[in-house]
């Protein structure tokens with residue numbers, strides 16, 4: 679269906695093309711991704727890093743990769759995942775975060791996340807920060823999100839429902855919980 683539409687488009691004037699391009703005809707990967715429930719983790723002064731979490735939903739029939747991210751709040755921004763190394767949670771940098779065709783990828787504590795290394799200032803609950811997601815096709819999406827405290831979430835971690843929130847981010851960096 680898309681192919682037919684594109685063929686027809688070539689017959690149209692450049693002016694029309696420009697008009698359509700801004701809508702749906704040549705949807706970028708950024709247009710095909712919606713972001714829900716984004717937030718960044720509150721960190722105290724001097725903390726080596728924070729992280730951003732969100733759910734990415736892909737509305738296209740092709741898988742889409744986030745290949746990098748930027749943010750004004752930290753010196754370095756990396757895509758990370760956690761691995762369980764004989765019971766020790768470690769995180770490592772990964773080259774991309776993939777969102778399957780017509781599927782969802784959840785970035786959450788203990789799993790995939792966007793690492794905000796070297797925050798320029800403490801991230802305080804109630805602040806709003808932005809993180810820019812860069813996709814494989816060169817398009818990007820700027821996501822605005824609140825800063826949230828994870829202390830409440832951490833305290834619930836003995837409940838089975840919240841099992842996957844056990845593992846704080848900085849375990850590899852400092853081998854201890856932040857609070």
Ligand SMILES: [Cu+2]
Nearest residue numbers: 758769791793
């Ligand atoms: Cu990390």
